Structures are given as C-alpha cells and as structure tokens.
Amino acid sequence: MTEAVGKPVKVGEAEKEQAPGTQAVTVVSLLPSSVVPTKWELFLYGECGSIRTPCIACWLFFLIGWLFTIVFIAKCVTDGSDIFTFEELPVKSALEVQQWYAFEAARGENPSCKDEAHKEEEACVADEKCKWDSVRKECKDIELCPSPPPRPREESLYLERMPAWVGVVYEALDGGNILDEDILKLIEKYENELLTTVGGAKDQSGALAPWNENWCQLQYPMVGSATPRCTPSFSPLTLFQGNAHGREKIKQQVEDGFSYVGPLSCVCSDDPGLCSICNTDGTVKGDSATGLDLNSIPFHWPSEITSCLFGWFAKMAANAEAEANASNATNVSAMCAASGANWGAVAAGDASFLTHSIRSLCNKSASGLTMCQWSPPFTSSYCSSTGFFGPEDASGMVTGAEREAVLDNICNEDLDGWYNFRASVLPMKFNCKDKKAQFSRAFFFAGAPSDDPAEGENFTKGYVQARGGWYASASKLERQLEMGEGRG
Numbered sequence: 001m002t003e004a005v006g007k008p009v010k011v012g013e014a015e016k017e018q019a020p021g022t023q024a025v026t027v028v029s030l031l032p033s034s035v036v037p038t039k040w041e042l043f044l045y046g047e048c049g050s051i052r053t054p055c056i057a058c059w060l061f062f063l064i065g066w067l068f069t070i071v072f073i074a075k076c077v078t079d080g081s082d083i084f085t086f087e088e089l090p091v092k093s094a095l096e097v098q099q100w101y102a103f104e105a106a107r108g109e110n111p112s113c114k115d116e117a118h119k120e121e122e123a124c125v126a127d128e129k130c131k132w133d134s135v136r137k138e139c140k141d142i143e144l145c146p147s148p149p150p151r152p153r154e155e156s157l158y159l160e161r162m163p164a165w166v167g168v169v170y171e172a173l174d175g176g177n178i179l180d181e182d183i184l185k186l187i188e189k190y191e192n193e194l195l196t197t198v199g200g201a202k203d204q205s206g207a208l209a210p211w212n213e214n215w216c217q218l219q220y221p222m223v224g225s226a227t228p229r230c231t232p233s234f235s236p237l238t239l240f241q242g243n244a245h246g247r248e249k250i251k252q253q254v255e256d257g258f259s260y261v262g263p264l265s266c267v268c269s270d271d272p273g274l275c276s277i278c279n280t281d282g283t284v285k286g287d288s289a290t291g292l293d294l295n296s297i298p299f300h301w302p303s304e305i306t307s308c309l310f311g312w313f314a315k316m317a318a319n320a321e322a323e324a325n326a327s328n329a330t331n332v333s334a335m336c337a338a339s340g341a342n343w344g345a346v347a348a349g350d351a352s353f354l355t356h357s358i359r360s361l362c363n364k365s366a367s368g369l370t371m372c373q374w375s376p377p378f379t380s381s382y383c384s385s386t387g388f389f390g391p392e393d394a395s396g397m398v399t400g401a402e403r404e405a406v407l408d409n410i411c412n413e414d415l416d417g418w419y420n421f422r423a424s425v426l427p428m429k430f431n432c433k434d435k436k437a438q439f440s441r442a443f444f445f446a447g448a449p450s451d452d453p454a455e456g457e458n459f460t461k462g463y464v465q466a467r468g469g470w471y472a473s474a475s476k477l478e479r480q481l482e483m484g485e486g487r488g
Helices: 039-045 055-084 095-109 121-126 181-194 236-240 244-255 262-267 303-330 343-349 351-366 400-409 416-425 455-464 470-485
Strands: 130-133 138-141 165-171 439-445
Touching (some): 121 130, 121 138, 165 181, 181 236, 181 470, 236 400, 262 351, 400 416, 455 470
Antiparallel strands (some): 130 138, 165 439
C-alpha cells in the first residue's frame, strides 16, 4: 500500500517514523511556517470542517456552472437572437419606434411582386400582375407604360445580379505623379488598345473579338438615329481629353442626340467665359421680378440658341410621332407613347427644378466658373456627350493653361461633375495643393447583347477566360508596356 502524506513540513524535515509498508512523501512548502491558510484556501484544497476531500470544491463549482448555464438558456429563450448583437437596441416603448414598427408591419401586409410570396420564378409567373426578370433573377411589377425592350448592349451585362465591369489600377513608380503628361500618354497608349482590339483578343471559337465592337456598353442617342457609341470610360485620361479636337467631337455628338439634358445643351459653346444666356450680374436674360417665363424666355436669348432649341423640338416631335405609331402597332396607349415635343412640354416636366437649374447655371457662370464650354464626359450635365469614347474620338490631351484649368476644376467643389469624377478615379485623399497622386483607377462597363441569361457565361468563359481571350491579351499588353517603358 502506498500512501501520500500531504502535511506541509519545513524544507529538509522528514517523518521520523513510518508505519510498516507505507511510503512517506515530503511536501515542500514555499511559504513561511508562520503563514496559516484561510478557511477559503482550505476549502479549495478540499477541507471543510472535519471533512477532508477535494470533491467538495469540485461539485460546488460544477453546480455553479450549471446554474449560470440554466440562466443563460432562459435568457436566450426570452431575448432570442438579440442577445448576440452588439448594436444598441431600440427602446420599443418610444412612440417613434412603435410608429416605425407599425409602418413596417403595415407595409409587409401589402402584397406586391417583390414580396416573399414571389421570390420563386414559378410563383412570379403565375401572377398576371408580375413578370420574371431572367437576368437579375427577381420578380417585377408589370409596368402600365412599359419602356421599349432594351437594344443590343444598351443595358449593363449582369453577372450574379451585379453589372459586369473591368477595373484597372494604375501606379506611378519611383514617386511619380499619375497625372504627369508622360504617364498619361502611357495610359492613353494602353487604353487605346485595351478598349479596342485588346491586342488581338479572341473568343472561344477563335474569332477576333474587339472590345468596342463586341462587348462595350452602348449609348444610344436621345433623339435621332445616329449610330450608338461605346459608353465613355471612367479613367483619369478622360479628364484631359477635352482639347479643341475633343470639344469639337463632343459638340457634334450632342447635336446628334448624345446628350444628358436634350435642348438645355443649346446653352453650350466653345467659349469658356460667361454663358451667352446670362447677364454679368448672374441673372438669366429675360428673367424678371414676376418670375422666369419658360415659354417666352428663349426669345430673349441669342438667335443661335433659339435656333438650336427649335432644332431639338423638331427632333423630339419626330420621336414622339414614331413612338405613337409604334404604340398603335402594339396596342399600347398613346398616352404612354407621348413625349415632350416642344419647350413647353419640357418645362411642364418640372418647372421649378428647371428654373432653379438655369438660375444656378448663370449664378455660377457669373462668378467666374466655366459652365457652358463643351466638356469631357461626366464633368458637365449640360455640355458633355454621352457617347464620347476616347480611343475612337480623342486626339491628344489638353496642354498649358487648359491643363492647369482641368487640375483646378477637379479640386473645385462648386463644379460637381469635375469634383465627383475626380473622386471616382483618384484617391479620396488627393492632395489638391500639389495636384499629385501615385495611384489611379479606371472602370469600363460591359453591355448585354441580349436578354439571354447565357450572355453572362458567354462573356466570362467564352471571352474573358478563353484561350487567347481578353484576360490573356490584356495581361500581355500590360507586360509589354512595363518592359518597354518602365515608368508606371
């Protein structure tokens, strides 16, 4: 029999007597002999009065653990998943919170094509008021006045419910500035090929598949029948392509119908100075104390603007007639096909907004801002073209004073278009004092050739990932540029 004796003794002291058949074990104490264990320490050690066993402490802690477990389970049953959130929960007794919950509950009771009951295609198709979107995989309401079906590549190509786009990140090495002219020329060289032939990219069948002919998202004219054009690129290069050649291209494209605002683009010209419809004090020519009469005010403006307006009205009237004829052929209400065919119809859309926009234009123009000069894509709602595609339309970049004006414009918060474009392609912490950035990015969007859901797979596997396809060719272009120039 072996017995362990656990009584503390002094270091070096051993039991003098041992019972036959037993073995003494000496426990060394690191505490002074004068230190007496407390009752709690003795309890943890296993002594409780005359009872000496470690089971007491073990079972007590076991019971305490079970107690906390039971309390936690009861709390979970009461609070549900809210117990696991770190967000501050609303005070449900507050009137505002109760009103919000009441609104949500009432809204949930209204059936629609986007409720839970229409999540599946079968349930959506079975409802005569709904239609299934095979591209976005969702149920939609049937429109009373449906828009015409999208034309080829007019709509974004969707991949897993998200628009397909190509992103490029540019870096200026060795502390360079991405906006330096020599680096922008490298970007121009790269994008001119990336957005056209892509260095000879092929589709899955082995046929050449230029980006601008097969996959770029297209912009169609607002009026007229001009050939659709690739959507402008979100690229730092685009900001600097509004030189004299670029502005002439933009002017022609706007006249062909590639405009954001239609007739309002008639205020634009190649003059960076005061808009011709504005007075030097920032008021609109023809404006009066009684208000802006949108029906008569065009006759107070320069004759070239008035002629431009009537030209737009004629185009809009022709479009309205074509839509009305189409509505008769398809039994669609003529009301749905009607569109603005004159300035009065344009003004009737939202007269207060139009009045505010024109007055704001003149106010900013009189303050010295360039508001009515033909401008690169996305930088002006009035004077930009929706179809200016750099690789096909640009020739060189702005230089000298025009380049400095661009750098000033992208840092001017009063020029919303320029400022927002800069935020899209340059770092958020862009230093407007030095006009310098090491990094930039660019975006190019793909268009859906049709509404066939298979177009997404055709784009990814049949074009981007194909042998000799877009990705392989774009990577080859990048390597050639880096090896040949070594600057960015």
